[in-house]
Amino acid sequence: MQLLFTILLDGLVYASYLFIVAAGLTIIFGVMKILNVAHGGFYAWGAYTAAYFIGAASEMGLPDWFAFLIIAGSALAVGIVLGLLIERIVLRRLYDHEEILIVLATFGVFLILEDLILLIFGVNPYFAYQPMVALGSVEMGGIFRDVYSLTLFGVALSVAAGSWWMLTRTRWGKLITAVIHDREMALIVGINVRRLFVVTFCAGAVLGALGGAYIAPTVSVAPGFAVDVIVLSFAVVVIGGMGSIPGALIGALLVGLLRALAVHKLPELELFVIFLVMSAVLIVRPEGLFAPAKARKI
């Protein structure tokens, strides 16, 4: 029972992490049909910005809760600035080109973002563990857990609920749904698709940066640490169905729980489990578990 509870909790924490980093990727794909490889760059920039300012705030003697404001501020600032710049400078010129060209362009952007990090922050790692230490630990199921990781649930749920509310309860959401459903028809009825693209890309970038900024206090923020995130979030998005927020949520839960089970009971499988799930889903449902239905054009 204790083991089951631990596996469940470990799985949920990891699933929350996966969902936060995958949500931005799936939103951008759902609306813009762009597989954004630069997502890893947003994650890394979010992490570096948060780690840098959390370190600076700690040296200035600011209270620990201030770090949470820094995390939110870093995610917003990085997402909006980089999102706007990349959409305006790179993507806007490529919307009418083939998808593969756009993927290559975002890969190029990712490499530039990584090199800019080396140029600005150098190669030495940054640490921002103050908020994690400040929240301390709590005993659950016979072992200690850090409260900071448990707050990932809250962040993941907020992202999921916020996205759901935004897409189903607001005017913007309805416009986005229309674009997702049929971009040409949306243009014909007078929806400003280009403006929606800018908003969507920035929202996706903010989520990517939020993933990095929130994870920063738990890791060594070092060059290249975001490469893995692209692979992980891509796998989660493929499992859930590209462009589907509920799909990303289910995909993250599936991978998170199965990975936790593997680590506890069959550690040799841990490396493989995410791709095992992805392969199984692709065999049974090549479009992913929750891919949005596509209208057939005649």
Add this chain to the structure above:
Amino acid sequence: MQPNLLKLACVCGLAASTALNALPAAAKEEFKVGIVTFLSGPAAGPFGVPGHQGAELVIEAINAGALPAPYDTPGFAGARLAPVFVDEAGGNTKQVAEYRNLVQKQGVDAVIGYISSGSCLSVAPVAEELKTLTIIPVCGSPRLFEEGGKDYVFRTTGHAVGDGVAAALYVRDKFGDAPAYTGINQNYAWGQDSYKFFDLAMKTINPDTAASDNPQFPKLFAGQFGTEISTLSLDKAPLVHSSFWDGDMEAFVLQANVRGFFRQKTFISTLGASAVDRLGKGFPEGVVMGTRGEYGLLVRGLDTPLNRWFVDRYKEKYGEYPLGPSYQYAQSVLALKIAMDKAAEAAGGFPEQAQIIDALTGLEWDSFGGRVSMALGGGHQAVHPVGYGITGWNKETGEPEATGVVFYPADCIMPPEGQTGIEWLEAGMPGASC
């Protein structure tokens, strides 16, 4: 008549070239060496950059004749060493291409480098093919010389078998009554081999302790270890072995420390000492820490002229203490200087590569942290003592420290010539003198 003249000219030419070959090469002003270390990626901060700094400091000092005696003669056999720094990041295929580029296009005379076992195992056959002197300062896989002798490749540091055996000996001496052990190591050759060597050594040295049936092997650069920390916490084994060595080590320490992991478990880290300095007071006390030899944190207070010079100059130039890789790269550069000077003396002029290789084979020298001997691998593989200590925080100096440091001599932690590490450990470490 003409054919006879031609024959005579050929014979004279041949004789002249044979005579020239027998003479030492003319004095050289510059000796070009490729220095390969991680300059980007997660291994750059804790390993690559300290290695680069160690090499740079000692090269500059030797070129200027500023190293303490007996190494105070300027240059390498009188020549100035011109380093060409190359990034080790990017994978094994890229490293092989970079190596060929260094030798065939840039025309380096020798190469010093490689931290990752993957890199050194990939590059070594190419070094043999291109017949270029290559000195490996850090890479720890014993397979480098176990999979066949090498003519051009040398390694001036010990390998992972010594790290594992010394850890098991330290456990015997400090925690003799520990009932069981487990481990968390990265899921690739280095992590798997390191745990295997520790496990086999424990079975011989501490037969009363038992191995856990659930050691952890997370992916390299995974970054998130929450689930693994839970698994290790639920495991009854009080000892946890780890060969984590880069950003993974720092991330694990941050995540485990806040969960009180280091208060419940005795953590044995074979080479995570870079995290001790980087995390400062944030690094837990009571961790068993190794540096793979007489390097870094464990010899910081060693009061020899060479070590004092190295620690003081390094701190002055880079504003931090030299770490294990700083010592290891500096050691390789020093070995090259000693071999080149020795070869030049024997040759009576600037030595050829074959003469430098002869001088380096089986060389023994006093390095920055202690004495090193190229005793294995046909004189191409170094041996030296390997030690462990317990991490702590020195309130007086306001700096991290290691206490209870014990070094184990090379002849009790390394397999004898001609036997692989696994064979030696499985046979119960015959001949080990401790």
